[in-house]
């Protein structure tokens with residue numbers, strides 16, 4: 001079993017400052033500066049919650065999956081993400097068990113990570129993401 005951590009819970013928002021309000025009110029602070037991930041058409045702000053993160057996602061392009069999600073479902077919970085130690089091995093293992101990935105190969109994620117998404121239908125209604133951190137990632141949570 002190579003899932004080692006609930007890496008993050010992602011929230012879709014039209015605007016990072018607007019979406020940050022409840023988390024700031026809880027006294028949570030961002031892990032670092034906002035980050036744009038062009039591959040996903042998003043701007044990300046990650047709040048540290050102990051060993052895991054709240055990943056706030058705002059679209060930077062109309063064709064971003066987050067823009068589509070907001071149009072159809074409005075702001076709120078978007079996906080859950082699980083840290084794995086070997087992404088390719090986990091993808092192969094899950095594929096062999098019938099899992100449906102949204103792409104054949106990993107994509108670039110936040111903070112130099114590599115990510116792969118499983119179809120929400122396979123996730124029993126939840127969009128699920130696997131995250132592999134660069135070897136030796138630092139920080140209390142390895143973030």
Ligand SMILES: CC[C@H](C(=O)O)C(=O)SCCNC(=O)CCNC(=O)[C@H](O)C(C)(C)COP(=O)(O)OP(=O)(O)OC[C@H]1O[C@@H](n2cnc3c(N)ncnc32)[C@H](O)[C@@H]1OP(=O)(O)O
Nearest residue numbers: 037040042044065068078102109110115117120125126127
């Ligand atoms: C910065 C990177 C960061 C990181 O962690 O490092 C990220 O997490 S980036 C996050 C943004 N990127 C993605 O979400 C990529 C994966 N997502 C997709 O490819 C699409 O959003 C997809 C395929 C999940 C949905 O695409 P689309 O909305 O065009 O398709 P449908 O509307 O036809 O949806 C199909 C079916 O799935 C349901 N759905 C859609 N999104 C979600 C969701 N987030 N959670 C649960 N279910 C979802 C949708 O309602 C449809 O179901 P149906 O019963 O047919 O209505």
Ligand SMILES: [Co+2]
Nearest residue numbers: 010055081129
């Ligand atoms: Co994510």
